[in-house]
Amino acid sequence: MSTVLVIDNDPMVLHTFERGFEDQGIIVQTARGGASGIEAFRKSPEAYLGVLVDFDMPEMKGDEVVRRLKEMNPDTRVIMVSGYDDPEIIRVCIEAGADQFIVKKTDVDNVVHEAMNTLACICTPEMNEGERTDFHAAKIKRILNMAGRSRSLAGVADLVEKYSTYSSTVLIQGESGSGKEGVARAIHANSGRKGKFVAINCGAIPKDLLESEMFGHERGSFTGATTHKIGQFEEAKNGTIFLDEIGDMPLELQVKLLRTLQEKTIQPVGGKPKKIDFRVVTATNKDLKAAVLKGQFRGDLLYRIKVMTIEIPPLRERPEDIEPLVLHFIRKLESETGQRRKISDAAMRKIKAQQWPGNVRGLETTLERAFALSKT
Structure with a gap:
C-alpha cells in the first residue's frame, strides 16, 4: 500500500488526517512539527507517495519544510495545507516547491479528497x-x-x-518560438474562468496605438477617435489577458499597467476607471532583470508580474519532444490538405540532429515547407 507523510503541529489534526487517508486505503505516517517531519523523511525519502505539510507551524514555517524536503527528493509530491487563502502565502509556498496548495475547510474530508486527486497524478518509482x-x-x-x-x-x-487554480499573475519566460502562448492558453483552459482568452503582442502594435488597444478609448478622446472602443482588458472580463513580449512595452505605458494590476481597474483613454475581473499572464524572451538595471523596464512592475513564473526550455534541451512534435505537425497538415505523407527513419534522424534555433515554431515552419514540396 502507498504511504503519505503528514506534518502538522496539532495532534488532533494529525489524527483526523490519519483517519481520513486510511479510509481511502492510504497508510499514513505522522510527524508533529517541521523538524520531526524532515527527520522522518530523511530516513526514507523514496518511500512516500506524497507529503502534506501545514504552513503555520510555530518552530518552522511550512515553506521552509517544503524546501528541505525537495532538496532531499525533488520528485516527491508535496502538498501545502493552510487555514489562510492568502496570495502571498501561496506565492511563497509555490516558490519553495509546493506542488499544490489546499485551504483547510471545516470538513477535513474535502482536504483529503483534493490531496488524493493530486497524488493520483504521480509518476511512481515503480514505473519503467x-x-x-x-x-x-x-x-x-x-x-x-x-x-x-x-x-x-x-x-x-x-x-x-x-x-491555474489561482488568480495571481504569471510570467512565462522562454526563447522565441518555444510555445509561450500555448502555455498561457493552457493556464486559462485549466483555470475554469468563464471569460475569453485575449492575447496582445506588445511588440507588434505601434507605440501610439498600444494604450488604446489595451484599455480602449472614448469617442473624441484624441484625434481620430470617432467611435467608442472597448479595449482588450475589457474584452478579457472574467477571463485571461495575455501580454506577450511584455519587455517591449513602452515605459510610460508600464506605469498605467502597474496601476491596473494594483487596483484591478482599467481606465480607457478619455474615460473613467472601471473595476474589471481579469487574470494577467505575461511572456517575454528577454532578461527583464537586466532590463530593469538598464532602465528599460520598471522594477516595481516586474515584481507585480512575476508572482508565479514558468520557464520553457528551448527545444534543443528537450530532444525527446522532437519526434512527437514532428508526427503531430504531419498529422495536422494531412488533416488540413487531405494528403498523406511518410517520413523516413533517416529524415527523422536528421531532424533530431538539428539545434532548432527557432524552436517549435521553426520546426513547424520547416515541416510545412517540406510537406508542400514533397510528393510522398
Missing part, C-alpha cells in the same frame, strides 16, 4: 522508462494540449496545473 515516457506524454497532452514526452515539458505542465 517506457511507462514514465507514456505518463509524461499523457500529462502534457491533458494539461497543455501539446505533443511531447520530455520530463522538462511535463514539469511545465505541473506548474500550469498548479498555477
